[in-house]
Amino acid sequence: MKIALIGYGKMGHMIEQIARDRGHEIVSIIDVDNIEDFDSPAFASADVAIEFTNPTAAFGNYQRAFAHNVKVVSGSTGWMQDHKADVEKMCSEGGQTLFWASNFSIGVAIFSAVNRYLAKIMNGFPQYDVEMEEVHHVHKLDAPSGTAITLAEDIIDRLDRKDKWIKGFQHAADGTESGSNKVAPDELPIASIRRDEVPGIHSISYDSEADKITITHDAHSRKGFALGAVLAAEYTKDHSGLLTTSDLFRF
Numbered sequence: 001m002k003i004a005l006i007g008y009g010k011m012g013h014m015i016e017q018i019a020r021d022r023g024h025e026i027v028s029i030i031d032v033d034n035i036e037d038f039d040s041p042a043f044a045s046a047d048v049a050i051e052f053t054n055p056t057a058a059f060g061n062y063q064r065a066f067a068h069n070v071k072v073v074s075g076s077t078g079w080m081q082d083h084k085a086d087v088e089k090m091c092s093e094g095g096q097t098l099f100w101a102s103n104f105s106i107g108v109a110i111f112s113a114v115n116r117y118l119a120k121i122m123n124g125f126p127q128y129d130v131e132m133e134e135v136h137h138v139h140k141l142d143a144p145s146g147t148a149i150t151l152a153e154d155i156i157d158r159l160d161r162k163d164k165w166i167k168g169f170q171h172a173a174d175g176t177e178s179g180s181n182k183v184a185p186d187e188l189p190i191a192s193i194r195r196d197e198v199p200g201i202h203s204i205s206y207d208s209e210a211d212k213i214t215i216t217h218d219a220h221s222r223k224g225f226a227l228g229a230v231l232a233a234e235y236t237k238d239h240s241g242l243l244t245t246s247d248l249f250r251f
Contacts, residue, residue: 004030007031007057022234048236051074055142109249111215132168140194165188169189171194179205
């Protein structure tokens, strides 16, 4: 398979290595200093582009890739609030393909399935209140993380007593702290902590007077994310439309 890389930071380098190890060809690498290569024959020849950039660049990258009918796999977060409807229209009416996930880790896919099941059964146990915490490296720009938001939305869809998520306690990269996990009964707080070079930790806790239940996913490195992105690209090559991890991993 021919793969283009959009974004060539730590994730891009790791994706490149795994893709080559799995027998794929990297035909184009685009970063901030060569945006004009979107219009190159090499980029247009790609079966799939794998995009890991940032909230401000992601949507424009999708548009540039779609202009050449190149399918996109993306792990960029923070863009959906402004552009979700636009992307859905491009895929449903414009015939384009985007496989988007807030997290491509196989472990997170399993963790997410456990989270959905736990939220559903907790409807029968109103004495437990739920809150979330995510911890990431100091370079991560968005808070809460895209993964945390996805997990929270899965809880809200299944736990009747929660209507929305809200930012809880915040510990910023510069050490400043703000916010609180004390929220209204129908709100789900997400605490966000930026610390050192942590790849990503997500915890969901159900607390009662009697005890506390916590489930946690702790990423040891970015390798799991990179492998999942390449697996998603392999899937996307033969599928179309707006895709996500529930299409790739069927639990």
